[in-house]
Amino acid sequence: MKAYIIQRLLSLIPVMLVVAVVVFFIIHLTPGDPAAVILGPDASIEEVNHLREEMGLNLPIYEQFLIWITKVVQGDLGWSIYMDKPVLQAFLENLAPTLSLALMAQIIAILISIPAGIIAATKRGTFTDQTFMIISLLGISVPNFLLALLLVLVFAINFALLPVAGFQPLSSGILPHIQYLILPAFALGAIQAALIARVTRSSMLDVLNANYIKTARSKGVKKNVVIFKHALKNAFIPILTVIGQTFGQLIAGAVVIETVFNIPGIGQLIINAIMRRDFEVIQGTILLIAFSYVIINLIVDLLYGFFDPRVRLSAKN
Amino acid sequence: MEPLLKLNQLKTIFSTEKGKVTAVDDVSFEIHAGEMVGLVGESGCGKSVTSESILQLLNEKTTNYEGKILYKGKNLLELSEEQMRGIRGNEISMIFQDPMSSLNPVYTIGNQIAEAIMIHQRVGKKEANLRAIEMLRLTGIPSPEKRIHEYPHELSGGMRQRVMIALALSCKPQLLIADEPTTALDVTIQSQILELIQELREELDMGVILITHDLGVVAEVCTRVIVMYLGQIIEEADVKTLFKSPLHPYTKGLLKSIPHLDGDRTQKLNVIKGVVPSLQDVPSGCRFAPRCDFATEQCHENPPELLELENGQKVRCWNYEHILREAKDHAVTTSENK
Numbered sequence: 001m002k003a004y005i006i007q008r009l010l011s012l013i014p015v016m017l018v019v020a021v022v023v024f025f026i027i028h029l030t031p032g033d034p035a036a037v038i039l040g041p042d043a044s045i046e047e048v049n050h051l052r053e054e055m056g057l058n059l060p061i062y063e064q065f066l067i068w069i070t071k072v073v074q075g076d077l078g079w080s081i082y083m084d085k086p087v088l089q090a091f092l093e094n095l096a097p098t099l100s101l102a103l104m105a106q107i108i109a110i111l112i113s114i115p116a117g118i119i120a121a122t123k124r125g126t127f128t129d130q131t132f133m134i135i136s137l138l139g140i141s142v143p144n145f146l147l148a149l150l151l152v153l154v155f156a157i158n159f160a161l162l163p164v165a166g167f168q169p170l171s172s173g174i175l176p177h178i179q180y181l182i183l184p185a186f187a188l189g190a191i192q193a194a195l196i197a198r199v200t201r202s203s204m205l206d207v208l209n210a211n212y213i214k215t216a217r218s219k220g221v222k223k224n225v226v227i228f229k230h231a232l233k234n235a236f237i238p239i240l241t242v243i244g245q246t247f248g249q250l251i252a253g254a255v256v257i258e259t260v261f262n263i264p265g266i267g268q269l270i271i272n273a274i275m276r277r278d279f280e281v282i283q284g285t286i287l288l289i290a291f292s293y294v295i296i297n298l299i300v301d302l303l304y305g306f307f308d309p310r311v312r313l314s315a316k317n
Numbered sequence: 318m319e320p321l322l323k324l325n326q327l328k329t330i331f332s333t334e335k336g337k338v339t340a341v342d343d344v345s346f347e348i349h350a351g352e353m354v355g356l357v358g359e360s361g362c363g364k365s366v367t368s369e370s371i372l373q374l375l376n377e378k379t380t381n382y383e384g385k386i387l388y389k390g391k392n393l394l395e396l397s398e399e400q401m402r403g404i405r406g407n408e409i410s411m412i413f414q415d416p417m418s419s420l421n422p423v424y425t426i427g428n429q430i431a432e433a434i435m436i437h438q439r440v441g442k443k444e445a446n447l448r449a450i451e452m453l454r455l456t457g458i459p460s461p462e463k464r465i466h467e468y469p470h471e472l473s474g475g476m477r478q479r480v481m482i483a484l485a486l487s488c489k490p491q492l493l494i495a496d497e498p499t500t501a502l503d504v505t506i507q508s509q510i511l512e513l514i515q516e517l518r519e520e521l522d523m524g525v526i527l528i529t530h531d532l533g534v535v536a537e538v539c540t541r542v543i544v545m546y547l548g549q550i551i552e553e554a555d556v557k558t559l560f561k562s563p564l565h566p567y568t569k570g571l572l573k574s575i576p577h578l579d580g581d582r583t584q585k586l587n588v589i590k591g592v593v594p595s596l597q598d599v600p601s602g603c604r605f606a607p608r609c610d611f612a613t614e615q616c617h618e619n620p621p622e623l624l625e626l627e628n629g630q631k632v633r634c635w636n637y638e639h640i641l642r643e644a645k646d647h648a649v650t651t652s653e654n655k
């Protein structure tokens with residue numbers, strides 16, 4: 001198992017390298033001169049050139065890349081000229097709200113979707129099943145910012161139950177923290193919930209038709225035990241896969257939702273950085289997001305082994 | 318003596334997208350304690366549906382049962398789900414057609430056998446595990462105390478089938494339904510498994526329904542045979558009678574198709590001309606008429622009843638007497654020629 005994890009971690013290196021190259025070149029090849037943006041429209045050409053030199057922007061692009069990547073490998077993700085602090089620090093400061101938002105969205109999504117999927121599967125073809133599937137189709141097709149606005153309209157403005165926007169850190173109490181996050185988390189988690197519900201349903205339907213389910217019933221096992229012990233554990237692999245995959249989407253969606261709800265998270269960090277052409281922040285943040293994404297995938301893969309002994313065995317060998 | 322199991326005009330009707338189909342149509346037979354009865358017929362004739370109907374394992378929303386399934390005099394179709402659970406795996410057990418997919422891949426085999434024991438015998442986990450080990454030992458699995466910690470994919474097909482048998486027999490059932498327990502296995506393992514079922518039947522005085530394609534197997538281990546065609550019983554007799562003087566043209570066809578002992582036993586029975594019609598368009602007269610060499614006008618128009626003869630043999634054919642006479646004449650002429 002240890003060897004397997006090490007092997008997997010090593011295999012992340014080329015992936016991260018590709019991400020680094022792509023991010024770097026996309027940013028550096030897009031028009032827009034950071035030096036000019038920093039100095040504003042009134043700056044003279046000399047001043048701009050001077051700053052470009054200071055920032056290393058007039059070096060050939062591959063040299064710029066080498067300088068950057070060498071620093072990254074050493075753990076130095078760069079410096080934000082605007083915020084005047086290390087990129088890593090800016091990232092970590094903005095991470096907590098995003099993480100809270102994403103986790104809460106994921107938890108809401110899982111709590112709604114897995115039971116819904118199981119119920120739909122066991123009541124296949126009935127009114128309940130069809131209703132759930134129509135709701136999930138809506139969940140997938142409505143863009144999350146639209147859902148966010150609708151939720152705000154109903155729960156924050158019409159009924160005034162929840163705050164319209166803003167954020168309270170966990171340090172100011174769990175209740176206000178949740179109060180501020182619940183609408184954004186719901187708006188963000190809706191698509192996840194819909195996707196997971198559909199996968200849960202189809203995976204459960206597959207499994208419920210399997211021969212071993214008949215065997216379980218032929219032993220005299222209770223219906224609920226058949227569903228939750230014999231079927232669900234088998235159905236969990238595809239469910240886990242979507243949860244893992246959609247966590248990436250969740251982070252992407254968080255960027256949008258943070259903007260709608262004015263939450264000081266990674267989304268705002270990136271959007272502000274893009275508007276200011278704060279190159280090092282953009283590069284560093286995207287790299288870190290990609291890194292967390294592959295780590296999450298690794299964790300998901302390791303979890304497979306928990307649900308499926310066949311995976312465990314092949315990992316051993 | 319009261320039979321252990323008595324099916325009384327059982328009908329199993331599926332609601333499908335294309336309408337209702339009656340996969341098992343008016344099937345009646347009896348099984349006594351300690352008796353091994355063969356249930357044979359081509360693929361799709363309703364053997365599995367019949368056996369799964371007995372335990373009501375088919376999809377309850379799309380399946381309707383008619384008739385009676387009397388187990389020790391009680392009609393199983395009238396029992397509640399909870400009462401049925403008390404029968405499943407405890408008094409009546411089943412071994413399924415495909416050992417490779419009949420065990421749950423994510424639980425150890427020990428867990429799966431112990432589960433059945435804990436449900437029916439009110440014992441704790443430890444005791445259940447010990448009994449599971451005992452059952453595995455009984456089915457001839459080497460070092461069972463280690464095996465209980467293994468997962469199905471770590472075992473060969475033969476071993477998995479033994480696990481299925483151990484599982485089915487773990488609560489000492491009175492009736493075992495073995496649905497082609499050996500088709501997926503190679504010949505030596507096949508005969509070992511059959512021997513095992515045979516031994517356990519004697520030991521537990523268990524009734525056994527053995528479903529198989531292989532009439533050779535039936536000849537070896539069964540005392541009685543039931544032949545099904547397109548959802549109906551078309552002939553039933555004790556093994557000797559059936560092999561010596563089959564009355565139904567379909568049974569004759571089946572017997573002709575037995576491969577020789579040294580040949581490939583796993584080959585399916587498919588030498589009868591023509592194909593089995595689908596359940597959607599069952600012939601209105603005798604169901605075998607489109608494929609029968611002896612078919613007359615009457616055969617195409619009216620469905621024959623299952624008749625019971627003096628010797629206890631049952632047959633569903635208008636012309637069985639004629640066929641019997643012809644067979645006798647044939648036997649006489651061939652012996653004269655010698």
Ligand SMILES: Nc1ncnc2c1ncn2[C@@H]1O[C@H](COP(=O)(O)OP(=O)(O)OP(=O)(O)O)[C@@H](O)[C@H]1O
Pocket residue numbers: 331333338340358359360361362363364365366367376414596
């Ligand atoms: N759930 C179902 N819905 C509709 N038709 C079904 C269903 N299950 C089985 N059938 C049909 O019932 C018929 C009998 O099937 P069954 O599985 O009992 O055949 P079998 O005799 O066991 O064949 P085999 O030897 O291949 O196992 C087949 O025509 C099959 O298509």
Ligand code: SF4
Pocket residue numbers: 565566567603604605606607609610611612613616617621633634635636637
């Ligand atoms: S009833 Fe007629 S068609 Fe049917 S099996 Fe007998 S002879 Fe053949």
Ligand SMILES: [Mg+2]
Pocket residue numbers: 364365366414496
């Ligand atoms: Mg079958």
